Amino acid sequence: MKTENNIAIKVQGLAKRFGDVQAVAAVDFEVSSGELFGFLGPNGAGKTTTINMLTGLARPDAGTIHLGGIDCTRKPRGAQHLIGVVPDESNLYPELSGYDNLCFCAALYGLSKAERQARAKELLEVFDLTKAAKRKFGGYSKGMKRRLTIAAGIIHRPKILFLDEPTTGIDVASARQLRQLIKELHKNGTTIFLTTHYIDEAERLCDRVAFIMDGRIVKVDNVTNLVEPIRAQHVLQISCADTAKNLTEELAKEFPGLTFTSPQPGLIRVESDAAIYIGALIRSLENHRIDVTEARKVKPSLEDVFVQITGINADIMRKEREKSGVKA
Amino acid sequence: MKRWIAFWNILVKDFRTYYLKPPNISWGLIFPLAWTGMFFIRSGRGLESLSSILPGVIALSILFGTTSLLAVTVTFEKKNRSFERLLLAPIPLELLMLAKTSGAILFGVVNAFVPIIMAAFLVDLSQVNWLLFIPAVVLISIASTFLGLFIAVAVSEVFEAQTFSNFFRFPMIFLCGLFFPLSALPFFLKPLAYVLPLTYGADLLHGAIHGGNIMAFPLDLIILALFCIGLFMASLRNIKRRWIV
Structure with missing residues (x-):
């Protein structure tokens, strides 16, 4: 107290x-x-x-x-x-x-x-x-x-x-x-x-x-x-070699239960309240001629809460800060 | 006691970091030497004229020495943010600024004695009223330092401080009775001479060195002291308004 x-x-x-x-x-x-x-x-x-x-x-x-x-x-x-x-x-x-x-x-x-x-x-x-x-x-x-x-x-x-x-x-x-x-x-x-x-x-x-x-x-x-509140959420991060294509809208149509975002070029973030099955997603990306380099499940973190509350991408915030030339 | 530990260490740090550097030592020695030589040669009146130009040379040595240093010890530290460290310390702002200016005041006093020591080899200085000369030198050093402080806190860049200083310093050479008597000034410039602190300092020095003062000594001392207080208070006010926004 x-x-x-x-x-x-x-x-x-x-x-x-x-x-x-x-x-x-x-x-x-x-x-x-x-x-x-x-x-x-x-x-x-x-x-x-x-x-x-x-x-x-x-x-x-x-x-x-x-x-x-x-x-x-x-x-x-x-x-x-x-x-x-x-x-x-x-x-x-x-x-x-x-x-x-x-x-x-x-x-x-x-x-x-x-x-x-x-x-x-x-x-x-x-x-x-x-x-x-x-x-x-x-x-x-x-x-x-x-x-x-x-x-x-x-x-x-x-x-x-x-x-x-x-x-x-x-x-x-x-x-x-x-x-x-x-x-x-x-x-x-x-x-x-x-x-x-x-x-x-x-x-x-x-x-x-x-x-x-x-x-x-x-x-x-x-x-x-x-x-x-987001502890039970399932999150998957997929890294792709091709950074130019953004397929989040097409993937959302294909997998209606999942939420897709692209925090930065070449990175796809998948969120769901239920378990995410990686195989189908990878196959779909390969069908779109996307070269998947890594797919990993991540634990929801404070960063996700920050993004939810502020709507700001934490990665972008970090890069902006570093670009602003803060000297040690 | 703790506050005085801080005060002393700020003073010592400034001496080590800024004042005892070769450029400042040479500035403090060469500048008075050059002024003395220049006016001595220009006067063309021989050694007997030295005592009449000595007050002006002393006053200028103090003025240029002190005002130049404040641009470094205050404006430069503000610019590179190390001044924030001082502002965060648990010491009153008044004491902090006295610590930052004491070094320049001492530097000004030392500068004043360079022309005097040189003159001692050339002319008889037995007629100098030292009891008046020393307080005059100290008060001119304080007033010049606080003028430098006033300028240093009014600007954000070191070069601005130097430029702004010249705006005050160069007119003072001609308007304060250092080398030309106030009576010789055009009537429209005379009022300006009386609002400059160095006018009263120069009058004290003229009085102390060859008895050539035009105002009463107590009046000179009081007005110079009032300038010191006024410039210091104005500088503190500027720091509070501009730096702690």
Whole structure:
């Protein structure tokens, strides 16, 4: 049961407008202490604007924000000591070494020299950056930059951590390592507010998620509850060598009990409430002179829920985000 | 105490990252040297004229040294988003901006002593009123730094900061009584001279170095202090309005 004492983030009627664009409109949500809360939405949905308002980098036009019980609407910088922020782009100092960056960030929170040196060494070890400690941050790889930026965000052991797109633009191995670190922070009791466009990442990491579209929250729930209604659904994904032909309409006529979509060229997605028999489908595609390279049954996921609720193709959203040039 | 740890570390970081770099050190040394040489040769009046051009050279060294640095320490950090890290720290905005400007103020004070040290080898400086000279140099450094801050937060690009700075700096060379007495200005330019902070700083320096002030020292000091407060408050207001939107 939630009580005022164990609510880390409480937002009511939050709104922000930039000129003619309503970036965030009447957003309400609560995040419990120690919870890992995912904030999902396409580009321009209002995720970063919400984080900026929560962290004091932007002023809300309306609504209230409480962080750790502190009314940040009245005291916009009153909860700065409680929060850590990892922005979507690494914003450490390229001229300073990794170690000096961490020591400097610790000093901003008033840690003594001995404390900040010990903490910097500890985090460099945790984030596997000890060997690069003396190298300038500007010469780090994207993955290393992301890791050090997260280390800088938690240098003062914040109670609430805001992670804005932490794994965007980095290689698979670094992303996996970062997810593991996020899990460990969560296990240690840090409240985490995570925005990501990787829905599978949110599904794996988050206790609860909110979907935001056009500045409005369209759904908030825990991952299990969100996926439950479609859990019984059968989904088949067919990959084809020929990416030009789109046969979804013809297939729908041929197999009236099944729903066909094409999330991207060369991929056919088949959904049904009953079991799907692969043989007949493959034969039909071959009759249409389509070269099938792979057919596999997939478990319905949070991504399917996201697509159902928002109508946005998650793959396209991911690609748009990556194309928009988010730097590590 | 925690706030002062942050303050000190911001100052030290800026010194290490920006101020102690060769371009800034050379700018701080070569610029005053060039100005002194240029005006000394141009005056053609021999060494005795040095004390009359010294206030102008000192004031310009401070003005150019401080205003140029703020474009880097503030505008550049805002542009590459590292300034956000400072805004997220649990320190009041006033203290944060004082930390960001203290380095430039110190740099300005050091710059002021470059022409003085050079002049010490050439002319007798025993008549200089140091008790007035030092507060004058400190106040001119603060006013110039806060003018630089005001410009730095009003723009988004480093080159805009430099361009906008020149819009203020170059007229000041001719309008503030640094090298030409205010009485020699055309009547329509005189009011403009009195709304520029350097006019009061230059008057203090003229008074301290060769007794050539035209206004009372307390008046110069008070007006210069008011300029410092006004420019700092205006800069804070701009940061709140433009950067925390």
